[in-house]
Amino acid sequence: MNRNFEQNEQMTIQEIQEEIVDEFSMFDDWMQRYEYMIELGKSLPLIDDQYKTEDYIIKGCQSKVWVHAQMKDDKVVFTADSDAIITKGIIAILIRAFSNQKPQDIIDADTSFIDEIGLKEHLSPTRANGLVSMIKQLKLYAVAYQTQLN
Amino acid sequence: MNRNFEQNEQMTIQEIQEEIVDEFSMFDDWMQRYEYMIELGKSLPLIDDQYKTEDYIIKGCQSKVWVHAQMKDDKVVFTADSDAIITKGIIAILIRAFSNQKPQDIIDADTSFIDEIGLKEHLSPTRANGLVSMIKQLKLYAVAYQTQLN
Amino acid sequence: MDGREISLQFRFFTSFKMTNKDTIQSKLNIDTIRKDFPILFREVNGRPLVYLDNAATSQTPRQVINTIVDYYQNLNANIHRGVHTLSQEATDAYEEARRKIQEHFNIAKPHEVIFTSGTTHSINLVATGFTSFLDKDDEVLVSAMEHHSNIVPWQMLCERTGAKLKVIPMTVDGELKMEEYNKLLSQKTKLVFCNHVSNALGTINPIKGIIDAAHGVGATVLIDGAQAAAHIKADLQALDVDFYTVSAHKMCGPTGVGILYGKEEWLNKLPPYQGGGEMIAEVTFEKTTYADLPHKFEAGTPNICGGIAFGAALDYMNAIGFDMITEYEDELVRYATEQLLTIEGLKIYGTAKHKTSVISFNIKGIHPYDIGTILDKLGIAVRTGHHCAQPIMDFYQIPGTVRASFSFYNTKEEVDVLVEGVKKAKSMLL
Amino acid sequence: MDGREISLQFRFFTSFKMTNKDTIQSKLNIDTIRKDFPILFREVNGRPLVYLDNAATSQTPRQVINTIVDYYQNLNANIHRGVHTLSQEATDAYEEARRKIQEHFNIAKPHEVIFTSGTTHSINLVATGFTSFLDKDDEVLVSAMEHHSNIVPWQMLCERTGAKLKVIPMTVDGELKMEEYNKLLSQKTKLVFCNHVSNALGTINPIKGIIDAAHGVGATVLIDGAQAAAHIKADLQALDVDFYTVSAHKMCGPTGVGILYGKEEWLNKLPPYQGGGEMIAEVTFEKTTYADLPHKFEAGTPNICGGIAFGAALDYMNAIGFDMITEYEDELVRYATEQLLTIEGLKIYGTAKHKTSVISFNIKGIHPYDIGTILDKLGIAVRTGHHCAQPIMDFYQIPGTVRASFSFYNTKEEVDVLVEGVKKAKSMLL
Numbered sequence A, B: 001m002n003r004n005f006e007q008n009e010q011m012t013i014q015e016i017q018e019e020i021v022d023e024f025s026m027f028d029d030w031m032q033r034y035e036y037m038i039e040l041g042k043s044l045p046l047i048d049d050q051y052k053t054e055d056y057i058i059k060g061c062q063s064k065v066w067v068h069a070q071m072k073d074d075k076v077v078f079t080a081d082s083d084a085i086i087t088k089g090i091i092a093i094l095i096r097a098f099s100n101q102k103p104q105d106i107i108d109a110d111t112s113f114i115d116e117i118g119l120k121e122h123l124s125p126t127r128a129n130g131l132v133s134m135i136k137q138l139k140l141y142a143v144a145y146q147t148q149l150n
Numbered sequence C, D: 001m002d003g004r005e006i007s008l009q010f011r012f013f014t015s016f017k018m019t020n021k022d023t024i025q026s027k028l029n030i031d032t033i034r035k036d037f038p039i040l041f042r043e044v045n046g047r048p049l050v051y052l053d054n055a056a057t058s059q060t061p062r063q064v065i066n067t068i069v070d071y072y073q074n075l076n077a078n079i080h081r082g083v084h085t086l087s088q089e090a091t092d093a094y095e096e097a098r099r100k101i102q103e104h105f106n107i108a109k110p111h112e113v114i115f116t117s118g119t120t121h122s123i124n125l126v127a128t129g130f131t132s133f134l135d136k137d138d139e140v141l142v143s144a145m146e147h148h149s150n151i152v153p154w155q156m157l158c159e160r161t162g163a164k165l166k167v168i169p170m171t172v173d174g175e176l177k178m179e180e181y182n183k184l185l186s187q188k189t190k191l192v193f194c195n196h197v198s199n200a201l202g203t204i205n206p207i208k209g210i211i212d213a214a215h216g217v218g219a220t221v222l223i224d225g226a227q228a229a230a231h232i233k234a235d236l237q238a239l240d241v242d243f244y245t246v247s248a249h250k251m252c253g254p255t256g257v258g259i260l261y262g263k264e265e266w267l268n269k270l271p272p273y274q275g276g277g278e279m280i281a282e283v284t285f286e287k288t289t290y291a292d293l294p295h296k297f298e299a300g301t302p303n304i305c306g307g308i309a310f311g312a313a314l315d316y317m318n319a320i321g322f323d324m325i326t327e328y329e330d331e332l333v334r335y336a337t338e339q340l341l342t343i344e345g346l347k348i349y350g351t352a353k354h355k356t357s358v359i360s361f362n363i364k365g366i367h368p369y370d371i372g373t374i375l376d377k378l379g380i381a382v383r384t385g386h387h388c389a390q391p392i393m394d395f396y397q398i399p400g401t402v403r404a405s406f407s408f409y410n411t412k413e414e415v416d417v418l419v420e421g422v423k424k425a426k427s428m429l430l
């Protein structure tokens, strides 16, 4: 699966999202989708332990999620971790789509693919898993770097 | 109507209550009953103005009701007033039954005749007219005098 | 009769747009509306109920009742932090209600809407929160026509802090004396509180002017919207008010829920009111950190069903339209005023130029309680007494009034029943 | 299996009366009971709902829903002081509910029942009221297993007064260390607060002993009955407790209402909490005198419908009978415990000798959130997280637990679904 995280240096966010939607469309039921998501979680580019602190935690999740971002050339590279494996799968999917992309592209990105891969139930802002907070946080990093670039 | 207040020196509470029930039973509808009650209110033995103070007010009424009691020989004599005429009618009926009676008889008196004369709606302890508070107050006076007697 | 011929008697409806009564009644389709309110078909003492106690609490349409039933049959769960579907659906519905309230009152941010158990709770939250912001040289101004809920909490605040409570006086018509108000305002004024509509008199207070003048001296303003909200759709951003309070039960919603609107900066400044679940971010026995808005002020399990049903009540009223509601209610009150004043000895308290939905009156020589009792016998529900506004009664030196208060589901025919009832009561009682 | 052969595993049910499971289930007629709860027939994610989040909020029987509908269709009016029939009928119904609560908890006087919006409100009322009764040399004791609602208000009180908060420690089984408690008690102890049942662990605390020992040093005791009330019928006079709190939504009642029980002498001593309508006897701008109990603590329009529906919920539960409920729920929990413990790596938190209706657990190596999410997919509603009892999680050094909590309308079959679900989750997540 690590393949995906390397490959997407060449692909646009849109293309990666389509790829993810394709992959998930192979599954018939939620169980397979969740198992695949958990699988993806295991391939998440892990955050360096030094960043697993309060400062890097995303609020609004029942489980802990840490995200770190840095600029490499003109692209934002994300790493993350979570103490819950489903949450890890969710953030892995987001990072696969958003990491190694230009800040402005991240800011502009649509996230409706989440719905298409059958994770719609995670999309409400009131959800305890914090998917919406995660997207917000990733985009905030992008905004911060975009501001530096301007 | 004053007749009633004089007469009852000879009658028991029970007898007076029956007399009142008889009188009210002549009426076909609430309107006549209320008109008669208002009439009775006008014949109420009025409280001396010096007692129309906070000390003599009965709580729990939307209108003001003052009641005064004193012992004459071995009987309790009540006087009262109210700024609302229906309330005055209600207290007049009570006083007609209870005034000029021995404390113990007042304490022991049943008050279900109120129901029989069609004033049932006033009998709940939560009612704003304070009928229940009035009965309580009259009986409290009787208790106080009875204690003196013992 | 035509709009330009409004007689002196109705001068307090200068802003009234005159339309043919039947047209309004049919524009609103009152018959259809009334069918939404099952209770209106009840009998009281053998007569059809005529419910004219809307200022105390409004009636509840079946759409709201159905929302409640649906909640308990399909959605009931504790909200926030729950992972399971029921909890998430209940949370969504509750937060959607908050959003509806935000939209209705044109509030900038959803978390500026704090759910409370009602106006009284909302006001106490603010009054308690201000304890550390006031000292004995400060002054707080209260209008002369407040409900006890908007007096007592501030008296308690003044007792705690030593600040001084000053009263903005009113005229015999029941209008605030704005020149006096402007004179009372000074650098010492820290808080001003006033209702939007007086529940005892029906006066619509000039709150925009009150707010702007207060802000001119740096004072904070709380407007008690409890009585206004069923009749006037307030635009809280346009008003620039600091705090605004509403009770759902007065606007077709359920009992036990209301809101406090507060500007974000104020809500951030105020300390939490109650401690408990939801309102904290982190708890140890040594230290507790508080959660973000709105949770900081929403300790414990809230009235979840109540909040959701409040949203349904707003939907219901907005589907009818507040313009229509206001126009129709004004018409009803004008008609009722006209008819009541034909009764000799009847005096109306509260004759402000701008008023809404409330007629407080007495008949010379008769106690209001007596009139209320006879009207009840006739199936007519009005309120009698001081209406939790004793200072107003003291002002007029009366023990209380009879108050008929109207809603959009009342009719001209009900006004006629009221007027006949008052006449009957007068003939019995005088 | 026979009562005298209870294995070690179930030693925490010493008081458990062993009966044939099917007999109990049929004694209670669970099928009939379940039909009273429309929500139990809902589907979640395509599966029949298995609702095991009863400790967060219980479900509502149609008898209670019907009471609510009936209220809004026939009775809705503002209460107290109203002369008209509707208001008087609503007042009677509300006061009748107070009387039912009084009777249920064997309370001496109806006005010792204060209606609140729930336990959190009740506790804050007391904690705020005690501000002037404490000073910096005083101590207050809190158990180690409290809900945030029974911690934060007292922390705030201690901050205001300088009094010291001390913690009654617990064992790994989740039992309070009573010897430590007795050592902590001294003449300095002014207040002790503890829950009757822990919502996170299910422990039934020995509150009679706690109360008596506290009274021995002259301390006042508040028992948080929020979690107990659905399972245990407390006799408050026999307990001689000073304050007791309940939330209706945890015992088949509606959201947004609860009670504070207080001994009359305490309620008379405590200052009013909120200012507003109802709670005053006389208001002028200079001075306000407060009304008698219970009104002194019931400012503003209460949750009238909620209070009445709370009464209906008590009627419903009492018709089934608390003895039956307790016996059946104990049986369910015993069975669930037994079955869950067959899963390798599953650990239960809270293994006190006396416990009720709650099983908190984790599986080694799996985050509770993950288990909760998978269970939800299977239609099973459990709660995950710290259950508003972070200090307990800190004690066990875990981020949270999965909590399955039971009610009398749950079945053995639902327990089986839960156990299968946990196994499935484990296989997916490990």
Ligand SMILES: Cc1ncc(COP(=O)(O)O)c(C=O)c1O
Pocket: C277, C300, C301, C302, D055, D056, D118, D119, D120, D121, D147, D149, D150, D195, D197, D198, D199, D224, D226, D227, D247, D388
């Ligand atoms: C033990 C305990 N105390 C207090 C509370 C708070 O109750 P409420 O949220 O109804 O105010 C709860 C509810 O979760 C509880 O379980």
Ligand SMILES: Cc1ncc(COP(=O)(O)O)c(C=O)c1O
Pocket: C055, C056, C118, C119, C120, C121, C147, C149, C150, C195, C197, C198, C199, C224, C226, C227, C247, C388, D277, D300, D301, D302
């Ligand atoms: C103007 C005004 N303020 C405050 C209140 C109190 O509202 P509640 O009783 O819903 O807290 C009322 C209700 O009577 C009111 O009319």
